[in-house]
Amino acid sequence: MISQSLFWTVTILLGIGTFLIRFSFLGLLGDRELPEWVSAHLRYTAVAIFPALVTPLVLWPDVTGGEFDPKRLVAALAVFLVGLKFNTVFAIIAGMGTLYFLRYFWG
Amino acid sequence: MQHSNRRVFWHGFLDCAPFTIIVVPYAMLFGVVARDAGLAVYEVMAMSVIVIAGASQFTAVALMQEQAPVIVILLAALAVNLRMAMYSAALAPHLGHLRLWARAVLAYMMVDQSFALSVRKYAQVPDMTPAAKAAYYFGALTAVAPLWYICTFVGAVIGQAIPPIFALEFAVPVCFIAMTAPMLHSLPHVVAAFVSVLAAMLFQWMPYNLWLIAAGLLAMMAGAQAEFHLKRKAAA
Numbered sequence: 001m002i003s004q005s006l007f008w009t010v011t012i013l014l015g016i017g018t019f020l021i022r023f024s025f026l027g028l029l030g031d032r033e034l035p036e037w038v039s040a041h042l043r044y045t046a047v048a049i050f051p052a053l054v055t056p057l058v059l060w061p062d063v064t065g066g067e068f069d070p071k072r073l074v075a076a077l078a079v080f081l082v083g084l085k086f087n088t089v090f091a092i093i094a095g096m097g098t099l100y101f102l103r104y105f106w107g
Numbered sequence: 108m109q110h111s112n113r114r115v116f117w118h119g120f121l122d123c124a125p126f127t128i129i130v131v132p133y134a135m136l137f138g139v140v141a142r143d144a145g146l147a148v149y150e151v152m153a154m155s156v157i158v159i160a161g162a163s164q165f166t167a168v169a170l171m172q173e174q175a176p177v178i179v180i181l182l183a184a185l186a187v188n189l190r191m192a193m194y195s196a197a198l199a200p201h202l203g204h205l206r207l208w209a210r211a212v213l214a215y216m217m218v219d220q221s222f223a224l225s226v227r228k229y230a231q232v233p234d235m236t237p238a239a240k241a242a243y244y245f246g247a248l249t250a251v252a253p254l255w256y257i258c259t260f261v262g263a264v265i266g267q268a269i270p271p272i273f274a275l276e277f278a279v280p281v282c283f284i285a286m287t288a289p290m291l292h293s294l295p296h297v298v299a300a301f302v303s304v305l306a307a308m309l310f311q312w313m314p315y316n317l318w319l320i321a322a323g324l325l326a327m328m329a330g331a332q333a334e335f336h337l338k339r340k341a342a343a
Contacts (some may be wrong), residue, residue, distance in 0.1 A: 001145050002144060002145050002146060002168075002171045002172060006171055006174075006177065007146065007150060007171065009177055010167055010171060010177060010180050010181065010184075011150075011153060011154050011157055011158065011167075012157065013177075013181055014157075014158050014163060014167055014180075014181060014184050014185065015157035015158045017181065017185045017188075018158055018159075018160050018163060018185065018188050018191075019214065019215055021185065021188050021189060021191050021192050021195070022188075022191050022192075022194070022195055022214040022215065022217040023195065023210070023211060023214040023215075024192050024195045024196070025192065025195040025196040025198070025199040026195045026198055026199050026202060026203065026210045026213070026214050027207065027210050027211060027214060029196075029199075033196070034192075034193065034196050037331070039193055039196075040330075040331040040334050040335065041327050041328070041330075041331045042189050042190055042192060042193050043190070043193070043295075043330065043331075043334070044295065044296065044299040044326065044327045044329075044330030044331060045186050045187065045189040045190055045323070045327055046162065046187055046190055046286075046287070046290060047287060047290050047291065047296050047299045047300045047303070047326070047330065048186075048299045048300075048302075048303050048322075048323045048324075048325075048326030048327040048329075048330060049166070049183060049186050049187050049303070049319070049323045049326075050162075050187070050283045050284075050286060050287040050300075050303070051287060051300045051301075051303035051304045051307070051326070052303040052304065052306060052307035052318070052319055052322035052323055052326065053166060053169065053170075053183070053283060053307075053319060054280045054283045054284055054287075054304075055303075055304050055307035055308060056307065056311070057169070057277075057279060057280040057283075058280050059308075061276070061277070062276070063274075063276055072277060075277070075281070076280060076281070076284055079281050079284040079285050079288070080284050080288050081288075082285075082288075083284060083285045083286075083287070083288025083289055084288045084289070084291065087129065087289060088129055088133070088285045088286055088289060089128060089129055089132055089133075089285075091281075091284070091285035091288060091289075092132070092136070092278070092281055092282060092285045095277075095281035095284065095285065096273075096274075096277070096278065096281060099274060099277055100273070100274075103274075
């Protein structure tokens with residue numbers, strides 16, 4: 001369960017922080033170049049966080065009590081491959097579809 | 108708005124319209140997943156209106172469910188949005204002339220798709236007037252940003268009707284992987300993603316979900332270093 005105080009603290013601070021990131025150069029810093037080494041790091045923030053976040057959710061999910069479930073790993077690989085080749089929406093459909101398919105036949 | 112700029116506004120709107128195919132199901136999925144995590148409909152909506160950034164909303168909900176400390180949740184969810192500082196820097200020379208309130212509005216609604224389209228348009232049409240640039244950007248935003256609210260609401264309302272057999276909790280990792288895979292268009296991106304997974308497995312012993320921050324930092328540096336390395340090799 002997510003408590004009210006945790007939810008509102010996170011939501012409000014996240015809202016302010018996200019706005020400040022978006023507003024940074026447009027509103028506060030104006031028209032100036034980011035140093036190359038800064039943009040080189042910023043470019044990889046999303047690909048640096050998402051895979052780490054996903055790893056435990058795929059390998060030892062809470063709903064199975066932390067047990068490894070090969071069906072979930074196969075479904076995750078399906079999302080990845082379809083996402084590499086096509087787009088996000090097809091990848092999501094492929095991933096959930098694979099999980100349902102495997103569960104239907106192997107329980 | 109002048110007549111010609113109204114046309115440019117609709118140009119931006121129509122150019123961005125195909126992205127609704129991605130935004131609609133993605134927003135609905137957020138509504139569904141957030142309800143599944145135990146949030147009330149008004150909380151889901153509050154989050155979509157206050158934060159209006161899908162990736163960090165998914166990150167925050169997943170980590171709140173894990174009962175991670177506030178600082179870890181904020182660092183991870185904000186890190187995901189840091190790329191938008193780059194967008195802001197890239198847009199400033201084109202839209203910096205607008206009034207402060209207008210810049211605040213377009214900063215609030217900044218999304219990947221409208222940014223990518225606008226910057227491409229400004230490069231293609233170098234003689235665009237500043238007013239036309241602004242009209243185009245606002246048009247592109249209008250095509251997708253309001254849909255984010257509407258479709259999270261729809262998702263939040265129908266979410267409760269989906270039974271547990273559909274393993275909706277698995278939609279969260281599925282969504283993250285589906286967002287990440289298309290981003291892996293260069294070797295440094297692949298390196299960063301690989302280091303990220305490896306570090307996540309090795310750092311699980313860390314308390315307070317700090318493994319996520321450590322893995323993120325390490326992977327980000329790995330990506331940047333790989334990029335520098337490739338550049339040096341190309342120059343040599």
